[in-house]
Amino acid sequence: MENMKPKMMQKNFFTPTVIGLTILAINGLIFLLIRFVWGIGAVTNLDNQHPWGIWIGIDVAAGVALAAGGFTTAALGHIMHKDQYHSIIRPALLTAMLGYTFVALSVMIDLGRYYYIWHPLIMWNGSSVLFEVGMCVMIYVMVLYIEFLPIVTERFIGRVNLPGFLKKLNKPVDKFLRVLDRGLEKTMFVFIIAGVVLSCLHQSSLGTLMVIAGPKMHPLWQTPVLPLLFLLSAISVGFPMVIMESVITSKSFGLKPETNILADLSNIIAPLLGVYLAFKIGDMVIRQTFTYLTEINTSSVMFTLELLIGIIIPLRLFLSNEIKKSPTGMAIASFLVVLGVLMNRINNFLVAYNPPYAQHSYFPSIGEISVTIGFVALEILLFRFFVINFPIVSVPVYSTPQTKFAIRGGSK
Amino acid sequence: MLNQSRRDFLKTSTLITSATLGLNSKSKAASKYVLSEDRMGVLVDTTVCIGCRKCEWACKVAHNLPTEPIDTYDDRSVFKEKRRPNDKALTVVNEYPNDFTDKFPIDVKVQCMHCDKPACLSACIVGAFSKHENGAVFWDSTKCIGCRYCMVACPFQIPAFEFEKALKPDIKKCDFCYKDRTFKGKLPACVEICPVEAITYGRREDLIKAAREKIKMYPNRYVNRIFGEYEVGGTSWLYLASKDFEKLDFPKLGKDPAPGVSEAIQHGIFAYFVPPVALYALLGGIMWINKNKKSKEQEQDK
Numbered sequence: 001m002e003n004m005k006p007k008m009m010q011k012n013f014f015t016p017t018v019i020g021l022t023i024l025a026i027n028g029l030i031f032l033l034i035r036f037v038w039g040i041g042a043v044t045n046l047d048n049q050h051p052w053g054i055w056i057g058i059d060v061a062a063g064v065a066l067a068a069g070g071f072t073t074a075a076l077g078h079i080m081h082k083d084q085y086h087s088i089i090r091p092a093l094l095t096a097m098l099g100y101t102f103v104a105l106s107v108m109i110d111l112g113r114y115y116y117i118w119h120p121l122i123m124w125n126g127s128s129v130l131f132e133v134g135m136c137v138m139i140y141v142m143v144l145y146i147e148f149l150p151i152v153t154e155r156f157i158g159r160v161n162l163p164g165f166l167k168k169l170n171k172p173v174d175k176f177l178r179v180l181d182r183g184l185e186k187t188m189f190v191f192i193i194a195g196v197v198l199s200c201l202h203q204s205s206l207g208t209l210m211v212i213a214g215p216k217m218h219p220l221w222q223t224p225v226l227p228l229l230f231l232l233s234a235i236s237v238g239f240p241m242v243i244m245e246s247v248i249t250s251k252s253f254g255l256k257p258e259t260n261i262l263a264d265l266s267n268i269i270a271p272l273l274g275v276y277l278a279f280k281i282g283d284m285v286i287r288q289t290f291t292y293l294t295e296i297n298t299s300s301v302m303f304t305l306e307l308l309i310g311i312i313i314p315l316r317l318f319l320s321n322e323i324k325k326s327p328t329g330m331a332i333a334s335f336l337v338v339l340g341v342l343m344n345r346i347n348n349f350l351v352a353y354n355p356p357y358a359q360h361s362y363f364p365s366i367g368e369i370s371v372t373i374g375f376v377a378l379e380i381l382l383f384r385f386f387v388i389n390f391p392i393v394s395v396p397v398y399s400t401p402q403t404k405f406a407i408r409g410g411s412k
Numbered sequence: 413m414l415n416q417s418r419r420d421f422l423k424t425s426t427l428i429t430s431a432t433l434g435l436n437s438k439s440k441a442a443s444k445y446v447l448s449e450d451r452m453g454v455l456v457d458t459t460v461c462i463g464c465r466k467c468e469w470a471c472k473v474a475h476n477l478p479t480e481p482i483d484t485y486d487d488r489s490v491f492k493e494k495r496r497p498n499d500k501a502l503t504v505v506n507e508y509p510n511d512f513t514d515k516f517p518i519d520v521k522v523q524c525m526h527c528d529k530p531a532c533l534s535a536c537i538v539g540a541f542s543k544h545e546n547g548a549v550f551w552d553s554t555k556c557i558g559c560r561y562c563m564v565a566c567p568f569q570i571p572a573f574e575f576e577k578a579l580k581p582d583i584k585k586c587d588f589c590y591k592d593r594t595f596k597g598k599l600p601a602c603v604e605i606c607p608v609e610a611i612t613y614g615r616r617e618d619l620i621k622a623a624r625e626k627i628k629m630y631p632n633r634y635v636n637r638i639f640g641e642y643e644v645g646g647t648s649w650l651y652l653a654s655k656d657f658e659k660l661d662f663p664k665l666g667k668d669p670a671p672g673v674s675e676a677i678q679h680g681i682f683a684y685f686v687p688p689v690a691l692y693a694l695l696g697g698i699m700w701i702n703k704n705k706k707s708k709e710q711e712q713d714k
Contacts, residue, residue: 035578036578037578038576038578039574039575039576039577039578039581040575040581041575041576041577042576042578044575046575047575048496048498048499048563048569048571048572048573049496049569051560051561051563051564051573052560052564075695078699079695079698079699079702080698080702081699081702081703081705081706083706110559111557111558111559112556112557112558112559112560112573112574112577112581113556113557113558113580113581114557114558116556116557116558117557119537119538119555119557120537120538120557123538123539123540123555124538124539125536125537125538125539126682127534127671127675127678127679128534128535128536128537128539128561129535129674129677129678130535130536130537130559130561131537131538132678132682134537189696189699192699193692193695193696193699194692196695197688197691197692197695200691201681201688204681205678205681208674208677208678208681209561210564211673211674211677212531212534212535212564212565212670212671212673212674213564213565214531214567214670214673215567215663215664215665215666216564216567216569224673224677227677227681353564355569356568356569356663357494357496357569357661
């Protein structure tokens with residue numbers, strides 16, 4: 001049996017796609033600059049009727065959901081101890097770490113007084129759902145960084161090579177990294193479980209967030225079980241995100257796709273989607289909101305699309321054995337799930353929100369869209385940077401040496 | 413990665429559990445307010461209001477907002493469109509047609525209702541809102557981080573935000589003239605200036621009694637309802653009208669407090685931190701069992 005081991009990718013950072021992404025990122029950053037100099041109103045289409053736009057609906061709400069791959073794979077690989085999935089944990093962890101970092105950044109740019117972002121740390125309001133989400137996300141970002149640290153120590157132990165006069169520090173730094181690595185190895189399980197608990201908490205509370213909007217939210221989405229629906233959808237979108245990211249990475253770096261592992265993963269997705277669909281339909285039946293589907297308007301169309309494209313079609317696809325033989329097929333089915341959850345978060349936070357005195361409806365400005373796209377582009381660029389410079393992606397290893405770290409001074 | 417010994421596992425888990433338990437005994441202190449029986453309120457009789465908009469002027473002056481001279485407020489052409497309070501005007505008057513006579517249109521003053529169970533107070537991430545003893549719902553500039561969740565939460569869509577400001581944008585809403593006037597026993601600026609006494613400041617309970625009396629005495633003049641008596645758990649501002657409140661652009665709201673469901677869910681998930689700690693313990697247990705299973709299998713393989 002071949003062994004899989006995470007390796008740094010030997011590739012140039014720059015490709016035509018990367019240059020395109022860089023342009024998108026810079027475009028977003030320019031609009032961001034305008035936001036910081038002339039205020040939120042100068043860049044966004046927000047007003048007193050529409051206090052939240054796509055920076056909250058997409059960048060934060062959908063961002064948190066799509067970073068769920070981190071905790072679902074950790075639960076599967078570490079807590080359930082399914083060792084065959086170990087090769088996908090690191091890419092999923094990196095996706096989650098970058099995802100949550102950008103969630104935090106998006107919250108910050110959307111805050112009117114971004115320089116007071118630390119206020120919730122000392123000014124508590126236990127009844128505020130937003131407070132709970134904020135605290136959980138803040139702690140979880142820390143947990144993700146800690147979970148990522150072993151990859152950093154693995155990268156540098158035995159390879160510390162500081163330039164110039166810092167050379168003297170090579171040995172102490174190396175020693176520190178080894179101590180750190182040993183300490184982390186002993187305590188990592190604490191952080192892994194904490195990561196899963198924190199994720200369950202804030203993924204669901206993100207749904208509770210809109211409950212307080214009450215009748216301002218369309219009845220198709222406004223329900224007391226929103227937190228459960230958010231949690232279930234986050235859990236069901238975690239693995240599709242991992243599959244998509246894995247297939248694209250393989251393509252981009254010319255690796256053989258890990259079809260077997262991905263097919264095993266696909267087998268878990270169908271039941272998860274099924275449970276989500278059951279609760280979604282059940283909620284609709286119990287509250288009898290299906291009557292709203294008989295009238296044709298933005299809400300009913302969006303709800304139907306979300307259900308059809310995001311849950312029902314991919315559920316059917318993941319039940320077929322043909323799909324599981326082709327990485328592209330699995331990637332497409334996964335993309336539909338991702339799209340469905342993205343639509344669900346946009347629907348919950350923007351489409352369903354009908355303020356009572358709105359003169360017009362909200363549509364994001366070019367500035368808002370630019371910043372959102374720019375952030376996504378930046379995330380992809382950072383992902384590529386990490387994959388090239390750190391041992392993230394697993395490749396088959398045929399040689400036998402079983403040393404964990406490179407020997408200092410030895411060949412690379 | 414996870415080859416720590418069983419003893420390590422137990423040691424660390426005990427540590428974590430005790431740390432979490434220690435934490436939550438401290439974190440119960442959420443800011444709770446007591447609703448005073450003597451809290452004040454304002455009764456707006458929309459059948460008396462003449463739409464002179466002097467209250468708009470007085471409010472701006474009292475809150476240091478830029479304003480045109482007082483005589484420009486006589487211009488009635490602003491009633492052509494419905495206006496909402498915003499960051500430049502904390503109260504506005506809108507005009508609606510009277511079904512019985514064109515001579516006396518219905519004028520409705522709009523501002524923060526100062527709910528008894530405010531959604532903004534429940535929602536605010538840093539607890540920047542407070543409900544004072546005299547009924548005022550007050551926003552604290554020193555805490556606010558500008559997240560605008562209060563605007564999402566408010567059932568009356570009242571809080572406004574200074575979108576144009578890059579630094580220190582405020583949430584703007586009627587503050588019941590708390591700091592400079594009502595706290596010191598004075599009248600709110602709008603009540604003080606009203607030339608026809610369409611708005612009355614007083615103990616909320618007394619105002620409700622007075623309003624009931626009015627409805628009883630003039631059953632043809634009023635619809636039999638005091639808006640704000642029960643809506644979203646009661647508000648400090650109360651309204652009387654000759655026409656269905658929904659036709660005067662009042663929102664259709666139930667009697668349950670606006671933050672009710674969301675707080676119930678929130679406190680259900682966080683009941684003394686029991687559910688999160690239980691989930692932590694459960695996952696730890698599953699992890700331990702699976703780990704032992706794996707190591708036994710490996711021993712058998714050897």
